[in-house]
Amino acid sequence: MIASPDHDPIPLLEARGLAFARNEEAIFGPLGFRLYAGDVVLIEGDNGAGKTTLLRVLSGLLEAEGEILLDGEPLTLARLARQVAVLGHQPGLKTDLTPLENLRFAIGVSGLRPGVSPRMALGSVGLEGYEDVPARQLSAGQKKRVALARLLLVPAALWLLDEPYANLDRGGIDLVNRLLDTHARRGGAALVTSHGAYAFTSGTPRRLPIRPLAA
Numbered sequence: 001m002i003a004s005p006d007h008d009p010i011p012l013l014e015a016r017g018l019a020f021a022r023n024e025e026a027i028f029g030p031l032g033f034r035l036y037a038g039d040v041v042l043i044e045g046d047n048g049a050g051k052t053t054l055l056r057v058l059s060g061l062l063e064a065e066g067e068i069l070l071d072g073e074p075l076t077l078a079r080l081a082r083q084v085a086v087l088g089h090q091p092g093l094k095t096d097l098t099p100l101e102n103l104r105f106a107i108g109v110s111g112l113r114p115g116v117s118p119r120m121a122l123g124s125v126g127l128e129g130y131e132d133v134p135a136r137q138l139s140a141g142q143k144k145r146v147a148l149a150r151l152l153l154v155p156a157a158l159w160l161l162d163e164p165y166a167n168l169d170r171g172g173i174d175l176v177n178r179l180l181d182t183h184a185r186r187g188g189a190a191l192v193t194s195h196g197a198y199a200f201t202s203g204t205p206r207r208l209p210i211r212p213l214a215a
């Protein structure tokens with residue numbers, strides 16, 4: 001069980017007895033943990049350990065045994081849309097649309113954090129000048145940066161990030177760490193998978209590995 005020293009009594013995310021099996025083969029769990037405002041938690045595990053599966057369960061994409069609570073309430077699709085931002089292996093962009101259009105689409109679905117605009121968010125992730133280029137013309141790292149800009153724009157307090165460092169150069173890795181740091185200081189929380197090579201290399205927020213993830 002993970003808990004920060006100073007936190008609100010209600011965790012942003014709580015898992016109770018969470019277990020997932022495929023074809024009767026256990027993938028992970030049972031697993032219990034709490035994530036409070038200000039927590040950034042690194043999910044560690046070898047290839048195939050079940051990190052992505054866990055994030056897919058927490059994102060409502062796969063059903064598992066056990067309970068998932070968001071702000072103390074059972075996970076529902078409506079709560080997910082408002083309270084959780086997910087960054088998967090794929091950047092999740094519509095490639096015929098530009099970065100600006102993709103971000104406006106995301107705002108339409110998940111809302112807008114006060115005080116930030118799509119152009120500002122693209123500037124923050126180093127994509128000034130790429131606002132109006134079709135996303136299919138962007139490199140893998142640039143696409144990942146658009147997905148990071150989406151995190152900055154939406155108001156969700158809980159971030160679920162699957163391999164956010166993949167495809168990023170050194171500056172991009174530092175960028176992810178800065179975004180996590182700022183998000184945590186603003187009262188957000190994040191669950192991050194990584195193979196560890198690049199995790200939290202600078203501007204390090206708290207590092208709170210959960211183990212074991214795979215029973």
Ligand SMILES: Nc1ncnc2c1ncn2[C@@H]1O[C@H](COP(=O)(O)OP(=O)(O)OP(=O)(O)O)[C@@H](O)[C@H]1O
Pocket residue numbers: 022027045046047048049050051052053054
């Ligand atoms: N769609 C699927 N159908 C069947 N088995 C799957 C499927 N997706 C994943 N698995 C299996 O579930 C297990 C956990 O996979 P998962 O992708 O969660 O691992 P991971 O820890 O994220 O791995 P990696 O570090 O390689 O990304 C693996 O044994 C994998 O082969």
